[in-house]
Amino acid sequence: MSVVLITGAASGIGAATAHEAVRRGHRVAIADIDMAGASLLATALGPAACAVQLDIRDEKAWEAAFDTVASRFGPVEVLINNAGIIHTGYARQLSMAQHRHMVDVNLVGPMTGMMTALPRMRAQGRGHIITICSMSSFMPLIGYTSYGATKHALRAFHHSVAIEEQGGPVTFSIIHPPGTRTPMLEQEMADPSSVITFAEKPLDPEQVASMIVDAIAKKPLEVVHPALAGRFQRVAGVFPRLMHFAIPRVAAMARRRSPGAGPGPVTAREQGGSR
Ligand SMILES: NC(=O)c1ccc[n+]([C@@H]2O[C@H](COP(=O)([O-])OP(=O)(O)OC[C@H]3O[C@@H](n4cnc5c(N)ncnc54)[C@H](O)[C@@H]3O)[C@@H](O)[C@H]2O)c1
Structure with missing residues (x-):
């Protein structure tokens, strides 16, 4: 059984992963910028869990x-780089501060975590x-511009480090x-720009948590879900013409499924401001 640090574990997928990891006998640090939420969950999970204050953008806070x-x-022994954020909206509607916020949290944050963990894990053997990461690391999506860009870059960084460390004591999974x-x-779902979300039926966080905790033992290189649709997205992301053909059509299908979603990106009225 392992000592596991999970970032962004006060909510959503991270919280479900903390539950599942404790259930399977691991000791779990619930690390989050939201210390109140982390403490509440740690208390509910009992002595195998503890809460840790962590803003993943802060290098010193990682060491602490x-x-x-x-x-x-x-x-x-196991770092689960899970914390992430999104500012919804078409690229032109977001402020540069919001674009930068996504880069800082979704990319620089996990990079800092990996660079904190790596020397320690190498030293301990x-x-x-x-x-x-996200399926948006394979394919640029309408309404997910900077978010998808951070996930593309995070995947590239992760695999580059993993390949550099091949044969060493540290293993890597995405x-x-x-x-x-x-x-x-x-x-x-509350923002029409993210209508592509309605293209698929969402999973429950417990289903994703189970995949993540499985990965602690199985150490897969990379897991996409569902496997078949995941493969299609990976292929479509490689070919620009296919991407430019398929993505607006998937968004239009999703818009039909969600009549409240409003018009597409070109006709959408400028909204601006923060979301
Ligand atoms: N929910 C989805 O549909 C989905 C799909 C694909 C990938 N993901 C990814 O899964 C991960 C978890 O997403 P979620 O849906 O559970 O989100 P969520 O919003 O429910 O939880 C995110 C957690 O991260 C924490 N957090 C935010 N900024 C932080 C910071 N600077 N430092 C430390 N903690 C911070 C929040 O306080 C929160 O507890 C994210 O990386 C997200 O990109 C989510």
């Missing part, structure tokens, strides 16, 4: 979080880094959840 967990449970019923998905 690893030290706190080491003094409570022993050195972190074991470790596993699990990155929670999980790409499809749409999952969490506060993040509710935020997307």
Whole structure:
């Protein structure tokens, strides 16, 4: 059984993963910028869980979080880089501050976590880094411009480091959840620009949590779900003409499924402001 640090574990997929990991006998650090939420969950999960204050953008806070967990449970053996955010809206409707916020949290945050974990895990002779990415790391999507860009880049960074570290004591896995019923998905569903969300039936966070906790033991290189649709998205993302043909059609189908979703990106009235 392992000592597991999960970022963004006060809510959604991270919280469900903390539940499942404790249920399967792991000791779990619930790390989040939302300390009140993390503490509430840690108390509910009992002595195998603890709450850790962590803003993943803060390099010093990462070092402190690893030290706190080491003094409570022993050195972190599994890092699950899960925390992420979205600002919904078409690219032109978001402020540069919102674009930058996504880059800082979704890309620089997990990179900082990996760079904190790697020397420690190499020194202790074991470790596993699990990155929670997104199907948007394979294919640019309408309404997910910077979000998808951060996930493309995060996937590239993760695999580059994993290949550099091949044969060493640290292993690497990526999980790409499809749409999952969490506060993040509710935020997307409330915004017509994210209509592509309605193209598929979302999973429950417990289903994704089970895949993530399975990965602790199985150490897969990369998991997409569902496997077949996931493969299609990966292929479509490679060919620009296919991408430009398919994505507006999938969005139009999703718009028909969700009559409240409003017009597409070209006809949408400028809204601006923060979301
Ligand atoms: N929900 C989906 O449909 C979906 C699909 C694919 C991928 N994902 C990815 O799964 C991960 C979890 O998403 P979720 O849907 O559970 O989201 P969520 O909004 O329910 O939870 C995100 C958690 O991250 C925390 N957080 C935000 N900024 C932080 C920061 N700077 N430092 C530390 N913690 C921070 C929040 O406080 C929150 O507890 C994200 O990386 C997301 O991109 C989600």
